[in-house]
Every structure is written in structure tokens, then in C-alpha cells.
Amino acid sequence: MDIRQALVIALGSIRSAKLRSALTMLGIIIGVAAVVANVSLGTSFNQYFTDELGSLGSNFIIIYSQDVNIFYDAQLEVIRNTPGVVGASAFNQQTAAVTYMSATRQIDVQGVSADAQEISNLPVASGSFLTDKDRYVAVLGKEVAEEKFGRDVPVKNYIDITFRRNDGTTVTQKFRVKGVLEGEDNTFVQGGPDRDVAIYIPIRTMNEILGVEDYSGFSAKTASAESVRPVSEEVNRRLARNLGVPARDIDNEDAKPYRIFNQADILEQLDMLSNSLTILITIIALVALLVGSIGIMNIMLVTVTERTKEIGLLKSLGYTRSDILTLFMLESIVVGVIGGILGTLLGMAGSFAVETYLDIPRVFPVYLIFLGFIISVIVGLIAGVYPASRAASLDPVEALRHE
């Protein structure tokens, strides 16, 4: 049977039963749109997580001490001297009472060195960042500078910070505001502290005031993203050896007095999270598709039953079983392809809208277009061929007697 002629007949039959064709298509459209939109959304979320983590500071390793008096300059040197580490900085942290123009707020105060700007990605919006020569100066997070005190705290103004020392006494010190940081886009993908609500001061000044010499942690940077994981492992090994942790406990979080994180690990965890999210919504979409397919199959069964007489006529005119299957298959494929195109477009539009609304990257993998196509054609075929093959197996006289 000539495919072009078969196509003409199939198209004619689709056109002559607009409601049926539309209903059949609707099932495919919804199913395909669901799959396409969900996979596209999943991809966008993935991209979003990756972008967010990238903005946090590139190639970073962060190490938190689990106790006081663990990390000193010696440990900082161990990290600095690990091959692959291009910058390392120590930090201390305390939530302290900060006073500006007679208003006092509890704020996260971070003691850092100058290279923290590079390692933790702390760009300034006004003024400049700390240098290692600075003593009583502070760099404010955006929210601290603009909102915390109910008024702006401009550069060159002074704030008072009241620290608590280990012996229970408090020390108040005046700091000059040297810079204000740029605001963070988003805060929930965080390795370090939330920079918007923090105040950064020189680590040496902080330790001097507190009367301590230890640090609560280190942050470090590696030469490339690829080397983060091996370098982080090497840092871990060297630090463990330096602190007298037995080699067998190297990966035992409870046996070490510190925790070490690197960007690759966090990225991987986020990846896993967003992958399971994608798998979940894809399964939901596939279920939608399955339900849609059953609907199509149902409609096709009814149609074929309705058209059994027509099938009988075609057989009596000399059409073979495979001719009739070809006709019905073509009809299903055409319905499937049109439904697939509309479904893919709808899915694209849907994911685009959601991505715009959530303000996440609009990524649309091209393979989804083919996926949508293949799904719809397969669904159309399965749904159309089974009923048609049943009808085409009837003796012509039986099919013709059908009313």
C-alpha cells in the first residue's frame, strides 16, 4: 500500500472525527507536556544549584574546629603548605553586641585575614576590604549596613563591638567601617556564614581582644575545580597527622576534632538532591503519561469498534490485514506527532513560566524535543495498533455485519 495514499486516508479520517481526534490528542499533550516540563525544570534546578554554589567562592575548602584550642597558626601553615592549595585563611567567629548611634544589635562577627575576600568571594560595594595591616576596622554585610540599625551605616563611620572573653568579662572596642559588601543573591546554598548579616574584622585584632590564639576554622582555595577533591583529601590527611589523629580514623567524623568540607562534596550532595527531585517528578510525569495512554487506548478501542464495519468493507475491497494496520498506525502516528508537538511546546512554555516565576535559570535540553516526540509516537502506536489489529483479524463478513 502506498504510504502517501494511506496518509491521505488517515488524515481524512482524523479530520472527519475532530472531537475524537482532539480528545485522543489531549491525552498525549498532557502526558508529554508533563514529562517535558518536569525534566526541563529538574535540569534548571540543577543548573541553579551549580550556579549558586559557584558564586559562593570558587574551589573552596572549609574546615571547622569542633572544639577550642585545636587550630593555631601551625595548622594554618600545614594547610598553606599542602600542594594544590593556593590560598588559606583562618577565621574566628562570635555573636557580639554591636552598637551604632545608641542602637545595639546582636551580630555575627567574623575575624578573617585579607585573603578571605578571594577565598570566600566577598566583593565590596563601597569602600574596600580588610588588609593584613588593618587593626580596628570592619567590613559590613549589606543587611548590617542598610537595615539592621534602622538607618544606613556608611563607610568611615564608627561602630562599637562588645566581645565576651573566655573568662566571662566583656571588652568594648570602637571600629571604623572600612567597606560594605555586595548583597548575596541567595542564601540557602551556603557553605560559610551568611555574609549579608555578618561583620568582618581582622583576625589578629579579634584574637588580641579575646585574648586567645586559636581559630575556629580555616578556609582554603585550590588552583582548579578539578583538584578540589584530591587536595581536600590531602589537607585532611596532613591535618589529621598533625593533630595526632590515627590514620584509620581519617574518615571518621567523630574521631577528628574538626570537620572538613569542599565544594565538590557539597555540589555532589546538591546534585543528588536535585537528581532525586528530578527522578521523583519524572516518575509522576510518567504516571500521568501512562494514565493518558490508557485514555487514548480506550478512545481508540471505542473508535475501532465504531469503525469495524469500515474495516470489514476495506477487507472486502481487497485490503490486507497489514494494509489496515498501516492505515490505523498512520492515523495513530499522526495524532501522536501532532499531540507530541503541542505537548512539547506546552511543556516548554510551562517550564519557562515556572522558571521565570522562581527566577531560576531557563535551561531547556534539546533532547527533550526528541524525547517528547518518541514518547508520543510510541504511545500513539501502542494505543492505536492493538485495537486495530484486533479488528483487522475479523473475517470481513463478521466486521461488515457490525453496526
Next chain:
Amino acid sequence: MVGKDLDRSVAEGNDIVIDICDLRKSYRLGDIEVPILHGIDLCVKKGEFVAIMGPSGSGKSTLMNMIGCLDRPTSGKVVLMGKDTLAISDNELAELRGFEIGFVFQSFNLIPRLSAYENVLLPTYSNSRKGHNSPQRAKDLLKLVGLDDRMDHRPTELSGGQRQRVAIARSLINEPSLILADEPTGNLDSKTSEEILGIFSELHRNGCTIVMITHDPEMEKYVDRVVHIKDGYIKNN
């Protein structure tokens, strides 16, 4: 011109178009076998016009469907143009239906969404004779049955008689060796019936082999032979 094509079947060697031998058919109704045809013998020669008559329910359509390869006998032999229809494959059977048999039904059996012209052309999408210009032939045949100005009409836009003319044109499209008509005028008024029967008689004059079921005693004067069926037996041959 169409008639001249149809002479082909007469010119070819084998003279016997239908050869039926001890044909039996029974239907199963639950556990009971209900015999409908009890051993039919029938032979139709090339160029013959045979009428089958008999009371309603006597098994005429059952017989006709078996000649047209639309149904399978319970036992017996149906040989068409020298081919044993029970021994050949489904695809050969379909080819036989497409090329050698033109079926005209009482209820026309046109496809409503197709135009008259497309309905006539429909069999050729599956089987078309080499060397035929089928589209031209479809137009010629519609002209032959007097519908040259109705080619693009849908069946619903045609009268009963006109629909049957379309069906006759369709049955002729592949220049079959045999035309089978099961009460082709059963749904038509007497004046239209006469016109339709006129077409068949004209086809016969041009050499067509025709087997027709009819209730019309008037037909006896057109046909070569009448076969009477009663209760599944042939009364006289």
C-alpha cells in the same frame, strides 16, 4: 470503452469463473450447530448473468459471502478462476477480492467522509492493476453510471440510487472477473431499481460475469439463468 476492457475475461482461456462443490455452512449458536447451507453445487461460466432467488433467510447472502471470499465454508469447495479459495493464503485471498471480485452490497457500504470519486478509487489504494490509470478510470466509470456531475459529492449528498451507482462504479474499478451483487436494489424504489438493473444488464451485454441476489421476478428476462434457493438447498439448476 470500459466495457471493452471487461471483454478480457471472456478472451482468456478458462471458461469457468465459479465452481462450487458440496458447499456446506453452519453457524454455532451456543452448543448447537445450525446448518444453513446443505451441500450446494454451482457452476458459473464466463460472461454469464446468474440471478439467485429465494425466500428471506434461505441462505442466499451466506452463499454469496462465501463466493466473495468474505466468509469461510464449513466444508466443501469454492474454486474461483481456477483458484481453490480455501487453499490460498490470506494475502492471496485479499488480492483475489481486490482484483477479481467486485462486490455490490444492498446497503451500498460507502465511506461517508470520502467523495464519490474517492470512494470509487478506494480499492486501488490497496490493489491496482498495472497499466491502469486509476484516477482517469474512476472518472470514466462514474460517467458510465451517469454521475459525471456528482464526483465530488459525499454519499450523504446523494440519493439511494446514486449511492448504489457509486458502489457499482467502485466494484468495476479494478476490472474484476466477477461481479457479485447482494440485493443491490433492496433499498431502492422500483423506478430507481429498474435503472440500476439496467446498468447491470448493460455490463452483462459487454461481457461481464455477474451473480446477483434479487427478489424481483422482472429480472428473469434480463438474466441467463435463475438459481432458486430454499432452506439451504438449490431447488433447480
